[in-house]
Amino acid sequence: MPVDPDAVSAAALSCPEVAGLSGGLVGEVATYLPGRSVAGVRITDDEVEIHIVARWCANLPEVADAVRRAVKPVTGGLRVSVYVEDIEVPDEPGQSDVLAEQGAGSGARP
Amino acid sequence: MSQQRSASADVQPAGGSALVTEQGRTSIADSVVLKIAGVASREVNGVHAMGSGGARAFGAIRDKMPGSGGQSPSQGVTVEVGERQAAIDIDLVVEYGVSIPDVSQAVRRNVIQRVERMTGLEVTEVNLSVDDVYLGGDDEEEEPEPARVQ
Secondary structure, three states, X not given: XXXXXXXXXXXXXXXXXXXEEOOOOOOOOEEEEOOEEXXXXXXXXXXXXXXXXXXXXXXXXXXHHHHHHHHHHHOOOOEEXXXXXXXXXXXXXXXXXXXXXXXXXXXXXX | OHHHHXXXXXXXXXXXXXXXXXXXXXXXXXXXXXXXXXXXXXXXXXXXXXXXXXXXXHHXXXXXXXOOOOOOOOOOEEEEEOOOEEEEEEEEEEEOOOOHHHHHHHHHHHHHHHHHHHHOOEEEEEEEEEEEEEOOOOOOOOOOOOOXXX
C-alpha cells in the first residue's frame, strides 16, 4: 500500500488544534487492516479522507490546512479531504472569547 | 428569505473558497455548526435558555441524570450545512424585561460572526424563534427541603 494510514493518523494528531480522529457514528470511517483498523483515516485510489475532532479555536479552514500540510509528506501527492466531524466545546461560555481572540494557529488549549 | 441577512452587513462573508481547495475539500459536519451556534447564542445577555418546550423538558430530566455532562450545547439549534453555506434555526427563551428585537439582533449577529469566522461557511440565514419569557424564580433555584432528622 503506497500510503501508510498509521503515518497519516500520527501526522494529523500532531497538529495542536486537532483533538482526535473521528471514526464516525459506529467507527465505520477507518482503514481496515488485518487484525485492526485505523480510525478516522480512509484511503481510496485518488484521495485520502481524514475525519477529525477539532479543538475550540479560531478558524476551522486553517486547521484543515494545517492538517493538510502535516500529512502531505506521507500521502504521496493524493488529494486530502478533511472532514471536521465535531468540535470540543469549552466548559465556560466566556472561555470561547479568549480562544477566539487568539490568532489562528495558537488556538491550542493552554 | 434574504432579509435576515441584513443584520450582518458588518460581518464580512468568509466565502467558501477556503473550504474547497485544489489540494482537497474541507467538510464541516452539522454538529460542529450546531455547537458553535449554541455557544454563540448563550453568550448574549438576555438569553435565558435554549430549546422549545419539549427539548427543555427533556433536557431538564437529562441534566438530573448522573454523568450526563450538563446541558447539551446544541440544544435548541437546528442547522442545514452545505459545502459552502449554512442556514441556522434557533429556539430560545429570553429573560423578562429585555427588548426581544434587540436581543434577537444581537444573537443573530453573534451567531453569524462566530460561525463564519470559525468555519469559513457563509451563513445565509439565522431564524430565531422566541418560545418563552423567563419570569424568574419559578423553577431551577429550588430550596432543598430541610432535613427531617438532625
